[in-house]
Amino acid sequence: MEVAKLPDRPKVGIVGCGIISQLLLDGAALAGTNICAVCDADEKRAVDAAYRFGADVCTDFDAMLARPEIDAVIIALPNYMHYDAARRALDAGKHIFCEKPLTTSVRDSLDLARRAGDSGKVFQVGYMKRFNPAFAAGVRSLQDIGPVTGALFRLTVNGDPILEGPGIEAQSWHSDIRKSGGGFLVHSGSHLLDLMMFYFGAPESVYGSLSRDVNGNEYANNYLFKMPGGVFVTLQMCITRAQGFSYAGGIWEEKVEINGLNGRFFAEDADWKGLIPSRAFLHLSDGDGPKALFTYWESQWAEELKAFEEGMSRGKCLGSSAVDGYRVDYILDQLKKLEDSPGLIEFNYEL
Numbered sequence: 001m002e003v004a005k006l007p008d009r010p011k012v013g014i015v016g017c018g019i020i021s022q023l024l025l026d027g028a029a030l031a032g033t034n035i036c037a038v039c040d041a042d043e044k045r046a047v048d049a050a051y052r053f054g055a056d057v058c059t060d061f062d063a064m065l066a067r068p069e070i071d072a073v074i075i076a077l078p079n080y081m082h083y084d085a086a087r088r089a090l091d092a093g094k095h096i097f098c099e100k101p102l103t104t105s106v107r108d109s110l111d112l113a114r115r116a117g118d119s120g121k122v123f124q125v126g127y128m129k130r131f132n133p134a135f136a137a138g139v140r141s142l143q144d145i146g147p148v149t150g151a152l153f154r155l156t157v158n159g160d161p162i163l164e165g166p167g168i169e170a171q172s173w174h175s176d177i178r179k180s181g182g183g184f185l186v187h188s189g190s191h192l193l194d195l196m197m198f199y200f201g202a203p204e205s206v207y208g209s210l211s212r213d214v215n216g217n218e219y220a221n222n223y224l225f226k227m228p229g230g231v232f233v234t235l236q237m238c239i240t241r242a243q244g245f246s247y248a249g250g251i252w253e254e255k256v257e258i259n260g261l262n263g264r265f266f267a268e269d270a271d272w273k274g275l276i277p278s279r280a281f282l283h284l285s286d287g288d289g290p291k292a293l294f295t296y297w298e299s300q301w302a303e304e305l306k307a308f309e310e311g312m313s314r315g316k317c318l319g320s321s322a323v324d325g326y327r328v329d330y331i332l333d334q335l336k337k338l339e340d341s342p343g344l345i346e347f348n349y350e351l
């Protein structure tokens, strides 16, 4: 279905028409985002993606940036290209929605976050779990459950390792540690870290450990984060060979559980793409038992793009900001130090 163009809404270009852009563009169609230009080095991919929006097609990102009528760009390129693409887009005066992780190096993420702050443009990072309706309901429930006595964020996956071993040529940038910046911890752990910060702010320290297989894949991640206000969060990311363990009978499951003096919040998701409805429960001390909080479905991809557009009209980022993106990359870098040697790390953010 072709989506009507709305002339009074910001004009948005997207660069990178691979796996994630299909989900982002489904979200854009639902949100009514004015996608007016589509760019990919592979012209056929760009043509296919542009069709339903009636958008212009190009294969050169600089040509897209040179168009003054384009207000904002969505960067859906491989991780190692984010820094350069986002810098050029900021220099061209565009608002930016950049897929996660912000970059593959803490230095570059810090530099980008500083430049984004100086630019006055909205810079949102694509941590869409903030817009998953079940997880968002948890933030709204914090007041009801009272002082937090403990929280758990956990991802369990069957057979996720993707990194190629030493000396093996990677089939794609996803499995090449130099281009992706890491495996399980980076592509999925980054999401959990951002979600944890969405609930409680930036952590002050961590105690924990990570274990890797021979190819460098992190398969057991167990951390205890000290958050502002003295809240403690257990964060686990575990690979298992078990089957059918999610509530939908699948092999991928993300859970958030927050216990407070007055009640307990619990949410779970069975599909990172958001195609299976996630669910959330609030269990208060009123004796009524757990109450389902979320009974309707919203696309996390559409919601994050609506927030990006709303942010442009209000002049501030309403999702995960460039500073959040830098902090996630900083924490990831610190966690890598815990390999095979459990320990305590205090965080010293530069932003």
Ligand SMILES: NC(=O)c1ccc[n+]([C@@H]2O[C@H](COP(=O)([O-])OP(=O)(O)OC[C@H]3O[C@@H](n4cnc5c(N)ncnc54)[C@H](O)[C@@H]3O)[C@@H](O)[C@H]2O)c1
Pocket (backbone or CB within 6 Å): 015, 016, 017, 018, 019, 020, 021, 039, 040, 041, 042, 045, 059, 061, 076, 077, 078, 079, 099, 100, 101, 126, 127, 128, 187, 272
């Ligand atoms: N939010 C999420 O949950 C989530 C999930 C998956 C991927 N991602 C992120 O999305 C980004 C893209 O991942 P993907 O899996 O879609 O990658 P992909 O390899 O499927 O797609 C990347 C696209 O970029 C194009 N490209 C490469 N170089 C280019 C250039 N110089 N100019 C124009 N186009 C170019 C490629 O042709 C390809 O179509 C990554 O940062 C990844 O981490 C986020």
